[in-house]
Amino acid sequence: MKPTLRRPAGLLLAAAVALVSALLWSSPAAAHGGAKIAVNSDGRGSVWVSVTSDDGHPYDGFIDASLSARETDGTAIAPAKLVQSSAPGTLVYMSTLPAGSWNVTVEFGPPIARTCAASFQVGASNNTQTSNCDAPTPLAASGSAAATKSSSGTAWLLIGVAAVGGVVVAVLALMLRRRRDTERAAAPRGPARKAKAGSRR
Numbered sequence: 001m002k003p004t005l006r007r008p009a010g011l012l013l014a015a016a017v018a019l020v021s022a023l024l025w026s027s028p029a030a031a032h033g034g035a036k037i038a039v040n041s042d043g044r045g046s047v048w049v050s051v052t053s054d055d056g057h058p059y060d061g062f063i064d065a066s067l068s069a070r071e072t073d074g075t076a077i078a079p080a081k082l083v084q085s086s087a088p089g090t091l092v093y094m095s096t097l098p099a100g101s102w103n104v105t106v107e108f109g110p111p112i113a114r115t116c117a118a119s120f121q122v123g124a125s126n127n128t129q130t131s132n133c134d135a136p137t138p139l140a141a142s143g144s145a146a147a148t149k150s151s152s153g154t155a156w157l158l159i160g161v162a163a164v165g166g167v168v169v170a171v172l173a174l175m176l177r178r179r180r181d182t183e184r185a186a187a188p189r190g191p192a193r194k195a196k197a198g199s200r201r
Contacts, residue, residue: 035059036134039106039118043127045096047120049082049106051089058089064109067093072101082106097122106133 038050047067051059063084069077075098082091097104099122106116118131 035112035114037106037108037112037114037116037132039104039116039131039133041097041104041118041120041122041129043121043123043125043129045098045122047093047097047104048085049091049116051091051112058087060088061111063089063091063112065091065112066107067104068107069097069102069104071098072103075100079107099123 036052036054038052039047040050041047049065049067051063053059063082065082066079067082068079077097080093080095083094084090085092097120102120102122104118104120106118108114108116114133116131116133118133120129120131121127
């Protein structure tokens with residue numbers, strides 16, 4: 001590679017590495033560690049989730065999570081998005097569970113990409129209950145829909161890597177072609193053939 005192309009090629013390579021890293025970070029395969037989760041209930045229907053890092057500090061990154069619940073009599077509550085509270089690493093269920101015995105499932109999107117299950121007894125008493133989820137199940141193993149999402153994420157990762165590689169090759173080829181055209185235009189031309197002084201008789 002000629003010296004004049006090293007800097008643009010380096011910038012393109014750095015951009016490609018940054019994009020691929022972002023794709024890898026956003027994929028479920030790169031985001032299965034580093035979080036401890038606790039699902040809590042106050043015994044009166046309120047539910048909240050606490051997420052901390054491995055060192056015990058509140059998780060300060062973006063958290064995407066949904067909560068669904070099913071009572072032992074078959075009553076089901078459709079998935080609802082949990083809302084980030086003012087406390088770092090704390091997500092709140094904005095409604096309340098009615099009295100009864102509830103099985104709660106919390107599904108986390110990337111970068112956590114896990115599911116956590118908890119069982120709570122909801123009644124009139126104030127009885128705080130906590131279910132730790134230090135070794136939760138990855139979403140990819142929780143059902144066919146989650147498996148489809150995981151394979152879709154991998155496909156998009158491969159597409160992104162291929163697209164970045166194609167762009168880098170195309171740009172470098174265009175730069176090299178322009179450089180050759182410039183060198184050809186600037187190259188000195190040979191002496192023009194002199195016309196004959198006279199015509200044949």
